[in-house]
Amino acid sequence: MKLTKTDHIALIVSDYYAAKEFYVDKLGFELLSQHDRPERGDIILNVGQGDLVLELFVKPTAPKRPQLPQPENQGLRHLAFKVSDVAACLAEFDRLKIKHEPLRYDDYNGKKMAFFFDPDGQPLEIHE
Structure with a gap:
């Protein structure tokens, strides 16, 4: 098996409007697609810039990560x-x-x- 390229990077965000303003309006990502998923309680925003695609899961009920913005937690x-x-x-x-x-x-x-x-x-x- 050879993994050669990142397909996308997924992030969970809490606020649709704040995420869209930040990633699209401020950082210049293009909105590629949006998928409302009421059965899962979230909305997926796929945004891209060049070959970089971010998959933003808008989920206001997701638990917060501990101690942000502390980057020393396990995980990403x-x-x-x-x-x-x-x-x-x-x-x-x-x-x-x-x-x-x-x-x-x-x-x-x-x-x-x-x-x-x-x-x-x-x-x-x-x-x-």
Whole structure:
């Protein structure tokens, strides 16, 4: 077996409007599809940008992860996005009022990076 590419990344979010504003309006993902699933108590928003697809499960009743935005819990630590200019992204985050940590440098490759957070506190990263 050879796993060669990520098909999609699934995240559970609590608020439809906040998630859509954050991922589509602010981060620039395109809404690819929406599936209302009242029998499961959720809505699936598939959003994409280039080859990257996020599957957002909008489920207001899902239990919260403990200690967010603490990335040291077991499971998904964070989702990292490759960008060409971290400093420019942080300036755009400031304009869009997206909460983020200061610019820092990767301990191993010296490249610029920073963490930011979605409306539910999920830790996300931008990295050059």
